[in-house]
Amino acid sequence: MRFLTEREIIVASHNAGKVAEINDLLGPYGLSARSAKDFNLPEPEETGTTFEENAFTKAHAAASATGLPALSDDSGLCVDALDGAPGVYTADWAEKEDGSGRDFDMAMRKVEDALQKKGAVHPEQRTGRFVAVLCLCWPDGHAEHFRGEIEGTLVWPPRGQLGFGYDPVFMPEGHDVTFGEMPASEKHGWEAGRGDLGLSHRARAFAKFATTCLEPGMKGGSA
Numbered sequence: 001m002r003f004l005t006e007r008e009i010i011v012a013s014h015n016a017g018k019v020a021e022i023n024d025l026l027g028p029y030g031l032s033a034r035s036a037k038d039f040n041l042p043e044p045e046e047t048g049t050t051f052e053e054n055a056f057t058k059a060h061a062a063a064s065a066t067g068l069p070a071l072s073d074d075s076g077l078c079v080d081a082l083d084g085a086p087g088v089y090t091a092d093w094a095e096k097e098d099g100s101g102r103d104f105d106m107a108m109r110k111v112e113d114a115l116q117k118k119g120a121v122h123p124e125q126r127t128g129r130f131v132a133v134l135c136l137c138w139p140d141g142h143a144e145h146f147r148g149e150i151e152g153t154l155v156w157p158p159r160g161q162l163g164f165g166y167d168p169v170f171m172p173e174g175h176d177v178t179f180g181e182m183p184a185s186e187k188h189g190w191e192a193g194r195g196d197l198g199l200s201h202r203a204r205a206f207a208k209f210a211t212t213c214l215e216p217g218m219k220g221g222s223a
């Protein structure tokens with residue numbers, strides 16, 4: 001395991017929602033990061049079949065291009081009744097057919113249609129999890145991976161305008177609101193009494209990253 005000693009890192013993502021959440025999580029450690037978009041980096045093709053492979057592809061490309069340590073996030077929604085789909089293809093399910101970008105209302109509807117086709121109408125038939133794998137890669141190619149998961153239930157119709165992506169259809173276990181109805185601090189799991197675990201998949205992966213790679217002197221965050 002290698003400590004992160006550099007103060008400047010790059011978040012290897014073009015996804016504004018992810019970049020905002022990762023910067024929230026880095027903040028308490030005195031770190032802030034510019035994104036791959038700020039450096040005009042191209043988005044590498046994600047050809048892997050695991051979150052770990054795709055996270056490495058993104059972090060390695062950004063670290064090689066900038067000479068800075070790069071932190072990437074590969075994440076997705078895995079629905080049990082759909083044999084783990086959309087999984088690593090979660091972003092692809094949102095691609096518009098005319099290639100003009102992503103539409104998450106459409107993507108959430110696709111997941112719902114697939115669940116309806118399976119006859120999954122009761123909450124216990126609609127279980128799944130968000131998964132996030134963070135990869136920290138240095139310009140010399142050394143990489144560390146951290147995985148976080150949050151179990152939950154898929155609801156319909158979507159609820160809430162907060163967060164991003166599939167947040168409005170995901171109700172994390174132990175809660176009666178969706179991620180789309182939670183302010184960022186609650187989605188991260190920073191409300192009083194939660195301790196260091198975090199709630200969201202990203203916060204949980206981040207907590208492992210912070211414990212492992214951030215030097216003791218840099219600690220002090222509540223993530």
Ligand code: IMP
Binds near residue numbers: 073076077088092
């Ligand atoms: P990728 O990691 O760039 O392949 O894309 C991850 C996909 O999962 C995107 O479509 C995101 O919108 C979705 N996703 C990942 N994390 C979250 C989350 O915290 N909330 C909602 N959607 C998410």
